[in-house]
């Protein structure tokens with residue numbers, strides 16, 4: 001084991017780093033204030049690096065191997081890490097870095113908890129839950145109870161409930177306490193870079209060895225004539241409503257648009273949804289998005305595809321939106337308009353130019369280790385402008401802290417990238433969609449199972465949707481899984497685990513699933529793989545021979561031949577094939 005010495009003395013060890021080379025393995029040193037050099041002793045030699053020149057990172061590629069170290073308590077800077085933004089990404093990185101013993105400052109401009117807690121996930125899911133309760137009351141007759149009609153007026157307390165839920169979650173998460181317990185200092189206000197290591201905040205100068213930009217995103221302004229004058233809602237204002245609007249026009253058919261459209265519809269609003277594409281949830285599998293559109297339409301939502309809101313005016317206190325579709329213009333009169341379209345990264349006022357961080361109107365530029373164009377400044381969460389979800393912000397936050405500790409060692413891997421849309425039924429997404437598999441020219445097979453054949457879904461009167469799996473190769477490699485159904489987001493986790501750890505569709509089929517659960521729909525979809533393989537001519541012949549009592553070694557030979565035959569058949573089958 002190699003040890004770090006400084007001025008010939010051994011220092012406190014905080015952790016262990018490992019270079020990409022072989023024996024380059026070393027401890028972190030607790031370098032006190034005033035430290036200017038650090039000596040790394042490794043199996044192959046000894047190297048003195050200047051902390052003053054290189055900040056907290058030391059590269060000792062001088063030995064012909066790539067290796068890096070990180071020292072805690074860098075003399076030059078006030079903090080090891082300064083985090084800008086106290087949302088999902090900022091909180092998670094703060095807690096993790098604090099727990100590792102780093103000196104961390106988190107600066108939040110608005111409310112702690114960010115979008116997810118205050119204007120995103122939490123209030124939207126609280127509204128969706130209330131809407132589901134209303135729906136359950138209305139449809140209670142389906143299981144022999146008296147149905148209860150729920151009107152918009154009956155839902156008068158729902159928006160207050162949504163706001164109370166934010167407080168409840170805030171209390172339960174106790175984020176500020178968690179951060180403070182891990183030694184993270186929190187300050188409120190706006191800071192901006194004056195140079196790559198320095199922020200100015202309220203006349204005070206704060207320096208950091210590393211920075212994490214986690215300032216999130218905001219709704220993009222919508223450039224529709226008359227809309228700004230008429231006034232419209234976004235996720236930042238919709239949860240401040242005091243009552244359920246009589247009529248609502250939702251612009252956008254992405255996750256937020258469909259979730260809000262269904263929730264307000266169930267709570268008594270007349271809802272029109274305008275989507276400028278030919279389908280809802282364009283990033284999800286097309287089979288699921290068209291099934292969802294049917295469900296939402298049956299619930300009474302007026303969905304316009306390939307349509308745009310082209311102007312808005314106010315008449316008699318109501319908003320009149322012109323919606324342009326292929327066959328002409330139509331007016332939609334409504335009480336409120338909710339835009340769910342587009343996000344812009346929160347980069348304003350950060351002074352990123354002074355820090356050398358490149359960004360545009362859509363994202364902050366990073367490499368796969370989430371380093372910006374200034375290598376000690378990292379960025380994560382919505383600011384990156386790709387899949388904007390809380391769980392990804394958390395994933396990126398952890399990755400950033402790992403990379404600050406072990407620079408450049410962990411790279412983003414978005415090939416799995418799961419998410420869910422919390423409509424009823426939910427839509428959960430993992431890996432490739434069928435459209436993406438086709439675009440990539442992949443050979444794939446589809447296995448599916450409807451919830452209409454799942455006992456639990458039937459007994460609970462919740463049997464809409466299906467599980468759809470894309471797999472490839474003789475081994476049943478999982479390419480993607482898409483679930484439209486009750487609790488689809490929860491059901492996806494066994495697939496995430498399977499895909500992340502390289503398990504096959506067979507592994508899920510073979511796993512014992514508890515009866516009667518919704519998860520059995522996943523197992524049954526996976527079992528289709530066996531059914532199909534069993535129908536392959538050679539496999540059928542071999543199994544037939546085995547059943548007829550042909551000797552084991554002959555059967556083994558037959559099965560071997562069958563396997564080879566399957567391989568040939570597979571190779572011949574060419575591209576895609578459907579099983580639905």
Ligand SMILES: Cc1cc2nc3c(=O)[nH]c(=O)nc-3n(C[C@H](O)[C@H](O)[C@H](O)COP(=O)(O)OP(=O)(O)OC[C@H]3O[C@@H](n4cnc5c(N)ncnc54)[C@H](O)[C@@H]3O)c2cc1C
Nearest residue numbers: 085087088089109110114115120121216381382388389390
């Ligand atoms: C309606 C809605 C529903 C959603 N539902 C879900 C869901 O169900 N599941 C899911 O995974 N995701 C959901 N999301 C997305 C999720 O909210 C975001 O992906 C997540 O909040 C991103 O986290 P973040 O830390 O990057 O940014 P944020 O949570 O936005 O946090 C950024 C923080 O930085 C602060 N800040 C901004 N500028 C500065 C500055 N200059 N200095 C200091 N601080 C600053 C902000 O005040 C904010 O607190 C939803 C989003 C919306 C809009």
